[in-house]
Amino acid sequence: MAAVLAQQQNATPLTDKNGNVVQGANGKPALIPGGFDVNGVIKTGQSDKELRGYAPMVGTTQTAEDLANFRTGGKWDLQRLSGNFDPRFIDSATILIGMYAQSAGITRDQILSIQNDFAAVAHVIHGYPAGTPMDPTYTYLPVRNVTNTDIGMRLVQSGAISIPED
């Protein structure tokens, strides 16, 4: 039941390839932990998509494994890279999910349905804070999560964030 802020970790704004700062769902600059390799996540997504193209079962398993990196405390859980919850990275954590999903060829409905299913379980266990605005379609997801997922997917879809060609 204890969480400790870990604000000693550096935070830098998430920027697109033109250097524009990405705004999170809360209208403020989305911050990422200093040194975190966003391009690496996109590259992994692209690789998972390719793998599913020629080896569907292996590719699907790999995709599931990589999605597991977003689990609480996982290596892509930006909010807990320091080991403790860090509120600076709430928005970017979900933006990153959208970026991975888009690059991995996972549709908006698929990624939001997966998130929704997990949230449904959590909802049964401890509910949400009173007054949390919820999405009308993915009813176990706060609007903030859906908006941030969309922001991440759009960044990759539009080419605003893309990894350089080798």
Place this chain on the structure above:
Amino acid sequence: MKKRTKVILISSLAMLGLMVAISAYWFWGRNKLEIQVQATKKSPDGKWTAVVQMEVYSAAAFVDEAVYSVRLKGPAQKDRLGDLVMNMPVNYPDPAPSIDWSDGKLVVVLANHEKYQYLANPVDGVPIVVQQK
């Protein structure tokens, strides 16, 4: 429906199902509520302690909802976390609400642009005053 469309549809559904099943297996035990107490103020009559705490509702993967909660704790509290007065979304770098007691009322102060998403007034017979500065 064409055979190719059927195959794509079935593959997509199988992929979704497999991802959910594997992930659910891995993540089931990770749902939790994290709490960090930010401030406490005991009422002058000693009946209640007002607290501001950051509450992080984690859904094991993908979803975290974090709020600053103002709660009243004391022997008569009905909620194990403390009786809820206010929830405000955590939006870094906005500060947490501050609290004080004045004339038997709990005064909650928010920064000028901050908005709460839930407010109860009164709570346990304690009137709540919200100020924005």
